[in-house]
Amino acid sequence: MEIREGNVSVEVPEQADAGRGDGVFFNPDQELNRDLTVAVLRAHAEEHGVGSYLDATAASGIRGVRAASEGWAVTCSDTDPDAVALARENLARNDREGEVLHRNANALMHESWYDVVDLDPFGTPVPFADAAFNSARDLLCVTATDTAPLCGAHFESGVRKYGAVPVNTDYHAEVGMRILLSALARTGARYDVGVTPVFSHATRHYVRTYLALDRTATAANAAVDELGYVYHCFECSYREHEYGYLADPIGDCPNCGTATRTIGPLWLGLTHDPAFVERVATHVTDEMGERKRAERLCDRLAGELDEPTHYDQHRLSKQWGVSAVGMDEFVERLRDAGFAASRSHYGGTTVKTDADVAEIRDAAVE
Numbered sequence: 001m002e003i004r005e006g007n008v009s010v011e012v013p014e015q016a017d018a019g020r021g022d023g024v025f026f027n028p029d030q031e032l033n034r035d036l037t038v039a040v041l042r043a044h045a046e047e048h049g050v051g052s053y054l055d056a057t058a059a060s061g062i063r064g065v066r067a068a069s070e071g072w073a074v075t076c077s078d079t080d081p082d083a084v085a086l087a088r089e090n091l092a093r094n095d096r097e098g099e100v101l102h103r104n105a106n107a108l109m110h111e112s113w114y115d116v117v118d119l120d121p122f123g124t125p126v127p128f129a130d131a132a133f134n135s136a137r138d139l140l141c142v143t144a145t146d147t148a149p150l151c152g153a154h155f156e157s158g159v160r161k162y163g164a165v166p167v168n169t170d171y172h173a174e175v176g177m178r179i180l181l182s183a184l185a186r187t188g189a190r191y192d193v194g195v196t197p198v199f200s201h202a203t204r205h206y207v208r209t210y211l212a213l214d215r216t217a218t219a220a221n222a223a224v225d226e227l228g229y230v231y232h233c234f235e236c237s238y239r240e241h242e243y244g245y246l247a248d249p250i251g252d253c254p255n256c257g258t259a260t261r262t263i264g265p266l267w268l269g270l271t272h273d274p275a276f277v278e279r280v281a282t283h284v285t286d287e288m289g290e291r292k293r294a295e296r297l298c299d300r301l302a303g304e305l306d307e308p309t310h311y312d313q314h315r316l317s318k319q320w321g322v323s324a325v326g327m328d329e330f331v332e333r334l335r336d337a338g339f340a341a342s343r344s345h346y347g348g349t350t351v352k353t354d355a356d357v358a359e360i361r362d363a364a365v366e
């Protein structure tokens with residue numbers, strides 16, 4: 001079946017359920033992810049110009065074709081011969097140049113350099129991360145769809161894959177994002193590559209991040225300095241974070257006395273650069289099928305307070321046995337009490353604030 005996405009039209013196999021079928025993979029639900037990738041590539045090109053782009057796990061090649069239509073010199077790779085044939089056909093159908101290789105992306109990335117590498121694999125990107133840090137010069141784009149291990153819902157799998165302790169909290173999507181960033185920062189650091197996340201979002205069942213790379217030991221050290229731990233109380237939702245690679249757990253919750261759980265190492269630093277996000281927003285354009293959602297997401301991200309966890313007003317209200325109020329009202333009450341507060345992109349009822357859970361209750365519950 002032929003579909004149009006952004007400025008391109010590609011042939012993709014008809015699939016009943018979001019990509020899961022016998023044929024070459026295609027998931028229409030990832031259009032927002034791909035629209036934002038194009039906007040990020042445009043914003044990145046403003047500073048660095050267009051260059052070489054590797055669509056490492058290409059399937060239909062839709063990412064590669066869209067990047068090629070933006071002027072990037074594209075390479076697509078896939079281990080599935082049917083995917084390789086389809087990606088070639090899709091580049092040709094759009095009159096775009098580009099090479100499509102029937103290669104294992106890991107071998108390819110150990111041999112060749114690209115300005116931008118895009119990892120969009122099935123599930124976890126971890127099997128591709130080492131090679132990617134030895135292939136990407138400027139920007140590494142990564143999707144992870146294994147949210148259950150990342151968020152702590154599949155605890156052992158999360159520990160195995162990400163070398164960190166994930167705990168399933170009510171801010172699980174953010175834990176997933178910060179576990180992924182932590183693992184990527186530590187992988188980059190092994191090769192003296194420092195990462196700066198310039199744009200990241202947790203949307204439905206995946207996390208997507210864009211890392212600006214600095215290939216120096218100093219930058220790698222700076223990235224490791226952004227790692228640390230969150231101590232979480234399941235009784236009252238109190239949490240506290242601590243930078244530093246060596247955990248010194250706080251023990252009992254200072255709010256209610258219950259033992260806290262340690263989560264991490266997590267990336268505690270910024271998960272995006274607000275100025276870059278604003279520039280990305282200017283590159284979200286009319287031909288994008290997910291333009292409205294992309295704009296809303298950029299807007300929310302740009303205004304999101306820099307705090308490593310968020311709260312869910314509805315969960316807190318249930319815990320306290322009070323009625324929830326409108327989100328803008330909730331944020332206003334926190335600000336009126338002197339705290340920094342913003343809504344967050346992790347969900348419609350989520351908020352970021354520098355108030356702790358007892359302070360939130362005092363400020364927001366009448």
Ligand SMILES: C[S@@+](CC[C@H](N)C(=O)[O-])C[C@H]1O[C@@H](n2cnc3c(N)ncnc32)[C@H](O)[C@@H]1O
Nearest residue numbers: 025057058059077078079080104105120121122
């Ligand atoms: C989730 S799909 C990619 C989806 C695509 N990026 C998109 O936006 O529609 C993952 C693809 O990775 C390919 N793949 C799996 N292991 C690979 C490897 N080691 N090297 C290259 N491609 C691989 C699979 O054949 C599959 O086509």
